[in-house]
Amino acid sequence: MSAVLSLLLADSRTPTGGYAHSAGLEPAVAAGLRGAEVPAFLSARLETVAFVDASFAAAACADARSSAVDRQQQSTAHADGAAVDAALAALLALDDELAARTPGAPQRAAVRSLGRALLRVAARLAPGDALLERYAEASAWTPRPVVFGAVAGATGLTPLEAARLSLYEDAAGIAAAAVKLLPLDAVQTTAWVAGLAPRIEALAVEAARSAAAARPPGAGFGALPATSTPLLDLRALAHERSDGRLFVS
């Protein structure tokens, strides 16, 4: 069952709003990036911001799983409160940690709306999940990486799976945007994503490891990576002011 859910979360046909985002590719193209440079762009994101996102997704997934497991062990519906409380506090702390790693207002707005779209779908994937419900109410930001991890955990996926999906989606989303922005063959961009598979797998393992090192929640958040690409942040600011854009971000 988790294998199918995993596919579903990776599927761009699942209505979570990703089609309107280029993960910074559109502003990069506006600044002169050529089709042949898309693989380098994909790699740069994977090693930096996508790796951060994946690590946060893995950490949020671990928190959601711990609360889910604890809940299963409890005999009454009321007794799970403490586990959900703890997991909720951990997710909200992850929000803050990720905010510190997301300096640009446009990116903050983009991951917020993507996170909210994913929560909308999650309300059907994990109906009545107390943690997701309370997080949606309590989080002022609902950034996608944290939401993604929490949804993955609530639906039974592992932190490694959450990290892998998060990394894959970053690359696949850019590849999909690339064929709309540049004269590229979609078969070519698909092959580029496939070519990154070994690196995605290695980074996923590393992201899951950093998420594990950051536990217990709050104690070791320094273990979560803070790699960034300042040029993406700068261009996102210019993109927000552009009047000729196709993609939100």
Place this chain on the structure above:
Amino acid sequence: MSAETTYGTIRADGPPRARRALRVGIGGPVGTGKSSLIAALCRCLGSELQLGVVTNDIYTTEDAIFLRSQGVLPAERIVAVQTGCCPHTAIRDDVSANLEAVEELERAHGPLAVVFVESGGDNLTAAFSPALADTQIFVLDTAGGDDVPRKGGPGVARSDLLVINKVDLAPRVGSDVARMLRDSAERRDGRPTLPVSLREPDGVREVAAWVLDQEERWRAGTLVSEDPGPPAPHGPHDHDHDLHPHAHDDGHAHAHVHAH
């Protein structure tokens, strides 16, 4: 968990009807006058109803800027959503960005009576999801060719209201309005079609009356929208909506207002 608080303000089914605005989708090909129609509706209804507008521009914020420049609504009640080359997806397959924009608008400026969601100009197969629009208007114009109603598509055949715009231009572009209305009637199985000229001082009156009627039904909980369904090839006499029967609690499938 109570159904009302499922995931805070993010609900799979949206907030309860009575507590949110009627969402009117406005679709149709590029250049048929969707933005102008919305501007005219806002001008006509703005003093009577609290309104909001979400636009889905293809490449710019042109439509939102145009509407703000018309001064028909406070600028902050008109918001633009980018659709990443996919105007069709944004109103049908994945409405999350538009839904979010509508909900934010209502949160920030509510309570609103009606929110218009303007699709980025698309082709004849575009149609709003019932998850986004409670009722929808499809806009064609005489300048796009008088054979368009005959070509059909979900918007032409099953939108809640079909508007044939720019009828004042018909003689100049060689279009036969009577033919367009006849073909529309044949496609639409009794659903209303209105010929409109926004150049006339009172040109939007009938469309505005239709919107008011829909809003009243919405508040009363009796509005039943036709879902245009996915694009499907069909002739004028294939009533393929019959293949997708709508189940309603009261067993009453179609409650449509007809053009006066």
